[in-house]
Amino acid sequence: MSSRRFRASKARALHSRGARIWGPALGLLLVLPLKLVTHVPSDQKLSQGRVKRENRPNRQSPLGFERIMLRILGPFYRLVIVPLVAFLPASLAYRVACLQGDLRYRLDRSKREEIMRCLESVFGDRLSLPEQTRVTRDFFRLQSCAPVDVTRLAGKGRALTRLVEIRGREHLEAALAAGKGAILCSAHFGSFNCAMSLIGASGFPITVIGRWASNTVDNSRSPIGRLLSRLVFQKTIARYRRRPNIEPLGQIELAFEVATILRQNELIGVAIDAPLRLSGDRARGVTVDFLKGQALLLPGATSIAQLTKAPVLMMLLHRSADWRHQVLEISPPISMEGDALTAFKRCLAVVETAILQNPAHWTFWNFSDLVALGLLPEEALNSGK
Amino acid sequence: MESAINEYISRELVSNPELLPLENDSPLLLSGILDSLSVLKLVLFFHQRFGIIVAPDDVLPEHFETIEAICKYLRTQHQVQGVQG
Numbered sequence: 001m002s003s004r005r006f007r008a009s010k011a012r013a014l015h016s017r018g019a020r021i022w023g024p025a026l027g028l029l030l031v032l033p034l035k036l037v038t039h040v041p042s043d044q045k046l047s048q049g050r051v052k053r054e055n056r057p058n059r060q061s062p063l064g065f066e067r068i069m070l071r072i073l074g075p076f077y078r079l080v081i082v083p084l085v086a087f088l089p090a091s092l093a094y095r096v097a098c099l100q101g102d103l104r105y106r107l108d109r110s111k112r113e114e115i116m117r118c119l120e121s122v123f124g125d126r127l128s129l130p131e132q133t134r135v136t137r138d139f140f141r142l143q144s145c146a147p148v149d150v151t152r153l154a155g156k157g158r159a160l161t162r163l164v165e166i167r168g169r170e171h172l173e174a175a176l177a178a179g180k181g182a183i184l185c186s187a188h189f190g191s192f193n194c195a196m197s198l199i200g201a202s203g204f205p206i207t208v209i210g211r212w213a214s215n216t217v218d219n220s221r222s223p224i225g226r227l228l229s230r231l232v233f234q235k236t237i238a239r240y241r242r243r244p245n246i247e248p249l250g251q252i253e254l255a256f257e258v259a260t261i262l263r264q265n266e267l268i269g270v271a272i273d274a275p276l277r278l279s280g281d282r283a284r285g286v287t288v289d290f291l292k293g294q295a296l297l298l299p300g301a302t303s304i305a306q307l308t309k310a311p312v313l314m315m316l317l318h319r320s321a322d323w324r325h326q327v328l329e330i331s332p333p334i335s336m337e338g339d340a341l342t343a344f345k346r347c348l349a350v351v352e353t354a355i356l357q358n359p360a361h362w363t364f365w366n367f368s369d370l371v372a373l374g375l376l377p378e379e380a381l382n383s384g385k
Numbered sequence: 386m387e388s389a390i391n392e393y394i395s396r397e398l399v400s401n402p403e404l405l406p407l408e409n410d411s412p413l414l415l416s417g418i419l420d421s422l423s424v425l426k427l428v429l430f431f432h433q434r435f436g437i438i439v440a441p442d443d444v445l446p447e448h449f450e451t452i453e454a455i456c457k458y459l460r461t462q463h464q465v466q467g468v469q470g
Binding site: 248250252253254255256259260280284300303304307 | 414417419420421422424425426428429439441444445446449
């Protein structure tokens with residue numbers, strides 16, 4: 001064995017031993033304070049609805065404390081906790097993520113209530129209060145698991161890929177065998193950004209149409225928040241994509257660029273449930289039945305598919321009940337019969353079914369996005385509902 | 386060429402009848418007649434009708450501003466691709 005290989009092997013052994021010894025210890029150190037700070041609501045308490053703030057003992061000024069905690073918690077979790085725990089054994093890493101989700105659920109009362117009101121608006125009586133509460137808690141947990149997913153994509157991404165089962169890979173291979181590329185339609189569902197990168201990590205050349213969260217067009221993030229998002233989050237997931245994201249900003253060459261990529265027999269990934277925020281997009285949007293309401297969306301993916309004859313497949317990433325394993329499900333090609341809108345409705349029906357089955361996975365449970373989608377009236381933004 | 390393109394745009398791409406009839410110098414981008422998808426449709430039409438292949442780098446706003454601009458660009462391309470072909 002050469003000295004270089006020996007050193008590498010020794011480093012691996014040390015790392016492995018270190019992970020065995022220090023992993024659980026570090027995890028415990030991180031989890032214990034969280035356990036002490038949070039009182040993680042049990043399912044029984046969750047089923048009784050929100051725990052009343054005034055009933056909590058020893059809380060002199062909960063609002064001030066919560067506000068400070070929330071300001072600190074988000075960046076601290078993403079910048080300190082996640083890098084520390086992401087490469088620990090998956091069960092521990094995602095346990096910490098769930099605890100962080102529970103903590104946020106507990107502290108972020110306004111966000112929690114916003115989600116529950118959104119759920120109530122869309123689902124009405126079909127989702128009981130205990131179910132709404134469970135979905136809301138799961139939403140926070142999923143949001144906390146996503147940064148761990150992204151961090152585990154670092155390096156060769158094996159830390160994440162070994163936790164994700166890809167179902168329907170054969171549909172993708174068959175679609176590409178026809179030589180016209182393929183469009184992978186997805187939604188803002190689960191760790192959707194990782195889903196696109198996982199396809200790339202599996203050896204498929206994929207380019208994604210979508211604006212990064214760091215883009216200044218439609219978000220209210222601070223410049224530092226955008227910079228961190230670019231450096232920490234965007235950089236990792238962009239590595240597995242063939243080209244930089246195609247960010248729709250009203251440029252006339254976008255569809256042509258997509259058609260050129262498809263002609264090279266590559267994949268285009270796009271989330272079809274994005275709220276339209278640019279006035280130009282809204283002017284071209286079409287109203288479609290979605291989540292028991294009328295949503296304003298762009299059927300561009302199916303229009304391009306019909307023009308280029310590229311097949312359209314649906315792709316959704318579901319997190320399992322153990323929180324660490326995920327299933328990336330790829331559908332057979334969706335029929336493109338009829339006009340672009342009819343074909344788009346078929347794709348949207350797949351997304352809708354997934355959201356109705358697993359509402360916590362959908363990221364748009366907030367007033368701003370639901371209003372932009374057209375699922376809530378404008379007044380919701382002012383009145384808080 | 387102008388009349389063929391005018392007819393195609395008027396028939397296939399104009400959704401607001403108030404914008405018709407189109408003049409050869411009517412603004413296509415500013416009026417919202419052309420967007421990303423309709424530019425792609427136009428490019429496919431150019432290939433089918435005139436046998437002209439539009440290069441990715443040539444899909445620029447100045448080539449699609451008006452029917453006149455489109456025809457000017459297509460004539461240049463016709464010469465270039467004709468020489469190369």
